[in-house]
Amino acid sequence: MKALILSACCLLGLAACNTSNKSDTLLPIYGNREAVTKTVNGKTVADTIYHTIPDFETVNQYGKKVTRKSLDGSIYVADFFFTSCPSICPIMHRNMLKVYDEFKKSGNVKIVSYSIDPRHDSVAVLKNYADKMGITGNNWWFLQGDKQAIYKLAESYLVAVMEDNKAPGGYVHQGYFVLIDKQKRIRGSYDGTNPEQVAKLIEDMKLLQTEPQSMIAQ
Amino acid sequence: MKFTIIAIFFIAVITVVYSCQSDEKLEYMRYYTTGQELYKTRCQNCHGAQGEGLAALIPPLTDSVYLKTNSNKLACYIKNGLKLPILVNGKPFNGEMPPSGLAPVEIAQVLTYVQNNFGNHSGLHSVEQVNKELEACN
Numbered sequence: 038m039k040a041l042i043l044s045a046c047c048l049l050g051l052a053a054c055n056t057s058n059k060s061d062t063l064l065p066i067y068g069n070r071e072a073v074t075k076t077v078n079g080k081t082v083a084d085t086i087y088h089t090i091p092d093f094e095t096v097n098q099y100g101k102k103v104t105r106k107s108l109d110g111s112i113y114v115a116d117f118f119f120t121s122c123p124s125i126c127p128i129m130h131r132n133m134l135k136v137y138d139e140f141k142k143s144g145n146v147k148i149v150s151y152s153i154d155p156r157h158d159s160v161a162v163l164k165n166y167a168d169k170m171g172i173t174g175n176n177w178w179f180l181q182g183d184k185q186a187i188y189k190l191a192e193s194y195l196v197a198v199m200e201d202n203k204a205p206g207g208y209v210h211q212g213y214f215v216l217i218d219k220q221k222r223i224r225g226s227y228d229g230t231n232p233e234q235v236a237k238l239i240e241d242m243k244l245l246q247t248e249p250q251s252m253i254a255q
Numbered sequence: 256m257k258f259t260i261i262a263i264f265f266i267a268v269i270t271v272v273y274s275c276q277s278d279e280k281l282e283y284m285r286y287y288t289t290g291q292e293l294y295k296t297r298c299q300n301c302h303g304a305q306g307e308g309l310a311a312l313i314p315p316l317t318d319s320v321y322l323k324t325n326s327n328k329l330a331c332y333i334k335n336g337l338k339l340p341i342l343v344n345g346k347p348f349n350g351e352m353p354p355s356g357l358a359p360v361e362i363a364q365v366l367t368y369v370q371n372n373f374g375n376h377s378g379l380h381s382v383e384q385v386n387k388e389l390e391a392c393n
Contacts, residue, residue, distance in 0.1 A: 123353050127301045127309050134310070169311040169350075205353075 063248070064216075064241055067223040068195065090115075093190050095151070095182035098163040098172075103180055105150075105221065112148040112245050114238065115215045116229055117191050117198050119154035120166045123205045125212045129229035130170065133177075133214065139239050141176050146242065148177040151190065153198045153208055155181045173187040195226060214238055218245055283367065283379045290368030293361055296357045298369075301352075307375035312350055314343040319375045325376065326370070330385045331392035333362050 068088025073079055076123040092105040114136060118126045133148060140146040152158035158166075172179075180191075193196045193211075198210040216225035216238060225241050228235040302308055306316035316322070321343050324331070333355050340349035358363065363382040370377035 121351075124300060127313055128299075129305075131303065131307075131309050166312070171310050 049184065062244055064218075064224040064245060067226065087194075087220075087222045090217060090223075091190070093182060093186065095180035095187075096160055097178040097180055098160060098167045100160045103178055108147060108149070108217075108221075110219060111145045111147045111241065112219055113149055113217050114218060114242070115149045115151065115194055116186075116213065117151050117153050117194075117210050118216055119152050119206065119208060120158050121206055122208070123156065125171050125210075125230050127214045129214075130156055132232060132235040133198055134170065135235060136214070136239060136242070137172065137177050140242065141174070143231055143246070146246065149180055150177070151180050151182070151187050153184075153187060153191070153210055155187065167227070216241060216245065218248070279379070282381075286364045286367035286379060286381075287371060290363075290364035290366070293357070293365045294368050297355060297357065298365065306369070308343075311346060311348065314341065314346075314348040315373075316369050316375075317373045318344045322370055322375050323377060326380070327384075327388050327391075329366055329370075330359075330362050330388040333357060333365065334389060335392060359389060362389075 066087050070088065071086045072083060074083050075087055090105065095103045097103045114133075116129060116133065118129060120126075130150075133150070135194065137148060140148075152163065158179075158181055160181060163181060167177070167179055188198055194213075194215045196211050196213050198208065200207065201209045205216075212229040213233065214227045214229040215223060216227070218224045224245055225238065227238040229235065301313045302316055303313075308315035321341075332352065334357065336354040337352040340347055342348075357360075360382045363380050363385040366380040366385070367378075369375065370380055
């Protein structure tokens with residue numbers, strides 16, 4: 038009897054250990070959420086609908102069409118920039134290069150940089166920029182799309198961008214790197230101008246890579 | 256007596272030389288520290304904290320041969336910006352640097368910082384030199 042109680046205690050302790058570890062290793066899910074009730078197999082169950090990135094239509098530096106679907110099966114990091122940006126973009130992309138180098142051999146990790154100046158940043162300009170950065174293959178896409186649509190899309194990534202003639206280069210934008218999981222949910226937002234936060238992003242990406250897709254966090 | 260006079264003379268000479276040097280050194284330090292602040296706020300975003308530049312987009316500031324041989328053009332580049340293709344560390348860079356809007360003395364300070372950092376050792380780049388160099392801008 039004594040042994041049974043002891044082993045039960047041990048098991049309990051282990052279980053507690055496990056669950057606390059699990060909640061530590063799961064990244065939070067950002068954005069608005071909605072509770073819904075639906076009927077599954079005749080039973081009424083509650084479920085949560087998380088904020089996700091909507092569909093978009095862009096062209097990458099190779100002239101290929103890129104939509105929400107092109108990122109299916111990948112976790113990815115998104116940012117907003119423009120090639121002629123004199124302020125925070127160089128420092129953002131100096132830091133993003135570290136992310137690129139870390140994950141360029143993993144097939145299921147991508148980086149997408151949306152241009153907020155599509156009038157200047159044509160496919161040729163973006164290709165030139167990518168070449169100069171030493172980017173090859175399909176791990177890091179530089180995307181051009183309809184300007185208003187991109188600005189609207191930025192909102193769904195919780196990043197503020199706008200045109201401002203007084204700002205250096207003509208645009209104001211935040212330098213966030215936004216981490217998106219395979220279900221298109223926002224799992225992290227990092228200051229792309231801060232090397233420490235970018236190091237944290239790389240750690241979090243490794244965590245997210247190991248997360249089973251079916252798992253419902255929180 | 257003769258010995259004392261000679262000794263005093265020598266001490267005087269040494270004092271003059273020494274104080275001259277430390278004046279120059281002080282001037283250099285003043286330029287350098289202000290230049291460092293200016294570099295952080297006006298140059299570092301693009302050229303990096305270690306002067307490393309960015310891939311093939313933004314040239315590094317670590318090519319001491321380039322900085323030395325083009326020393327008298329740098330003030331113009333900082334003032335008016337730069338569009339020319341240039342060769343740094345043997346690699347071509349053809350992007351565009353915007354005009355800085357810095358005053359001549361600020362240009363001198365930031366040049367003193369850059370030319371004595373990132374592996375460069377060129378000493379003081381004075382505002383008098385900068386003024387002369389700016390007159391010769393294309």
